Every structure is written in structure tokens, then in C-alpha cells.
Amino acid sequence: xxxxxxxxxxxxxxxxxxxxxxxxxxxxxxxxxxxxxxxxxxxxxxxxxxxxxxxxxxxxxxxxxxxxxxxxxxxxxxxxxxxxxxxxxxxxxxxxxxxxxxxxxxxxxxxxxxxxxxxxxxxxxxxxxxxxxxxxxxxxxxxxxxxxxxxxxxxxxxxxxxxxxxxxxxxxxxxxxxxxxxxxxxxxxxxxxxxxxxxxxxxxxxxxxxxxxxxxxxxxxxxxxxxxxxxxxxxxxxxxxxxxxxxxxxxxxxxxxxx
Numbered sequence: 001x002x003x004x005x006x007x008x009x010x011x012x013x014x015x016x017x018x019x020x021x022x023x024x025x026x027x028x029x030x031x032x033x034x035x036x037x038x039x040x041x042x043x044x045x046x047x048x049x050x051x052x053x054x055x056x057x058x059x060x061x062x063x064x065x066x067x068x069x070x071x072x073x074x075x076x077x078x079x080x081x082x083x084x085x086x087x088x089x090x091x092x093x094x095x096x097x098x099x100x101x102x103x104x105x106x107x108x109x110x111x112x113x114x115x116x117x118x119x120x121x122x123x124x125x126x127x128x129x130x131x132x133x134x135x136x137x138x139x140x141x142x143x144x145x146x147x148x149x150x151x152x153x154x155x156x157x158x159x160x161x162x163x164x165x166x167x168x169x170x171x172x173x174x175x176x177x178x179x180x181x182x183x184x185x186x187x188x189x190x191x192x193x194x195x196x197x198x199x200x201x202x203x204x205x206x207x208x209x210x211x212x213x214x215x216x217x218x219x220x221x222x223x224x225x226x227x228x229x230x231x232x233x234x235x236x237x238x239x240x241x242x243x244x245x246x247x248x249x250x251x252x253x254x255x256x257x258x259x
Contacts, residue, residue: 001115001136003163005253006044008145008218012036012250013067015143015165016048019114019136023049023256028113031058031080032132032143033067038074048256052078057112059104060084062126062146063091075099083110085119087128106130120157122147125192133157139259140211141165145219148192150203159208163259165248166204168217168230169194175224188224197225197233204237212241214257218248 002021006014012035020027029050034041042052058075060068060082068088072095075082081100084092089101104110105128106121116137119130124146131154134141142161144154158164175189175196187193195203204215215238217230227247234245248254 001134001139001141001259002256003134003141003165003259004048004256005216005218005248006036006041006048007250007253008248009220009222009250010066012040012069013145013219014041014044014070014253016045016050017115017134017141018256021258028056028115029054030112030115030117030134031055033061034058034070034074035066035068036070038070038077041070041074044253052080055080058082059112059117059132060088060092061131062124062129063088064126064146067146068092072096072099083112083117085128085130088126088130091127104130118157120153122154123149123151123192125187131157133161139163141259144195144203147195148190149195150199150206155203155206158203160211161207162211163214163216163257164204164207164212165216165218166200166234167195167219168197168200168225168233169219170196170221170224171226171229172196172198174229175221178224180223188221194219194221197230200230201233201237204234205239209238209241209243212243213259214244214246216246216248216254216257220247220249222250
């Protein structure tokens with residue numbers, strides 16, 4: 001199994017998960033979220049040697065524009081089915097005409113081709129937000145972005161993964177000192193906002209990491225975080241383990257990573 005990012009941050013998010021071992025090999029390709037317009041999504045897919053016709057399904061975490069903004073237009077153009085929670089559908093349904101929809105919810109596993117996805121709920125200021133663990137039957141990739149705080153359910157869902165994409169949205173001190181209005185600071189740093197570096201590190205330290213090979217820090221704020229601070233928080237939580245640490249960026253995401 002492999003995964004790669006088209007971009008990660010407040011200007012747009014999309015993660016590719018593939019059961020194919022190498023580029024050009026047959027397999028299932030799933031896109032998790034799509035916050036870019038059609039042309040930009042196609043351009044970024046080409047960078048990963050994929051065509052829109054290679055995508056077997058799109059899975060949506062929640063209705064915020066940086067995650068769902070391009071989903072329905074892209075799915076409609078290329079006739080790709082979409083999976084999302086019913087709450088997300090209710091919030092984003094106005095743009096979903098003529099798209100094949102499937103509903104998913106917490107703890108109910110579903111399959112797209114050779115990939116199995118396990119949804120789990122997270123605390124975020126959206127209608128019915130979900131995050132996902134993906135598996136090809138041999139290895140597991142856990143994804144956690146857009147959550148305000150840690151929950152036991154989240155810790156349980158992400159335990160025992162071979163790779164993890166983990167939100168490191170902001171540094172608390174940088175957020176406090178930023179020019180953002182107080183209401184926005186409160187929203188981002190609140191219990192239904194986004195994960196601070198410190199909180200991401202705490203979550204990582206509480207997980208079963210016995211199989212963990214790779215951690216990718218994701219959804220970094222350009223204004224209120226730095227790759228160095230995010231990497232330091234992840235590395236501290238790993239306590240000297242040989243786990244590879246990467247940081248996703250908004251412009252380039254990251255290239256294919258084999259699990």
C-alpha cells in the first residue's frame with residue numbers, strides 16, 4: 001500500500017491512498033478529500049503519475065471548503081463515486097447533484113476495491129466529521145486531521161497503524177501572538193478546532209506504536225506553525241524510535257510513501 005498528498009493545509013487538502021505497490025501497477029486508488037478545483041486537482045494528480053480515471057472513489061472527512069470544495073465537481077466530471085457521512089451530506093448537498101453517493105458512519109467498515117476503510121468520529125466544528133484508517137489487509141494507514149482534542153475513541157482507532165498522517169496545525173504561542181482576531185484564535189485553539197503541535201505529540205505518545213514506521217505531520221498553518229516546530233513535537237513523542245518523520249506542505253504535499 002502507498003499514500004501521497006496533493007497538498008495539505010487551509011488552502012486545500014487531498015490524500016491519495018493506493019493498493020498498488022508501484023506506479024503503473026494495477027490496484028485501487030482512493031482520494032481522501034479534495035479541496036482543489038478540477039484543473040488544479042488534475043495537475044497535482046499528474047505529478048503523482050495518476051489520471052482522474054485512475055481514481056476509484058473519493059472519501060470525504062467533513063464539509064469545510066478546504067476538504068470538500070472540489071469533491072463534487074471533480075466526481076461529477078469524472079464519474080467517480082463519493083463516500084461521506086449523512087451529516088456531511090446535509091451540509092454540502094447543494095453541490096452533489098448527479099454524483100453517486102454512499103453514506104458511511106463511525107465504526108462501520110466499507111470497501112472500495114482492494115482497500116478497506118474504517119471511519120471514526122472526531123471532535124471538530126462540523127456536522128458529522130469522520131476520519132479514517134485504511135488497510136489493504138496487510139498494513140494500516142491512520143489519518144487524523146481537523147480535530148480539536150484527543151479522545152479515547154480516537155486513540156483506540158489509530159492504535160497499531162503502520163503509518164500515520166497526523167495534524168500538527170499550530171504552535172500555541174505563535175497562535176496567541178498572531179494577528180488573527182480573538183474569535184478565530186478561540187475557534188482554532190478550542191476543543192472543536194485544530195490540533196496544536198503539543199496535542200498531536202500527546203496523541204502520538206498514547207498510541208500503540210509497535211508497528212509504526214512513518215509519521216507525517218499534516219495540515220500545518222502557514223501563519224501559526226513551522227515545519228521545524230511540528231517535526232520537533234513528533235520526534236519528542238517518538239522518544240528516539242527509528243520511525244521516519246515527514247512533514248506535508250500546502251504546495252507540494254508529498255510524494256508516494258510505501259507502507
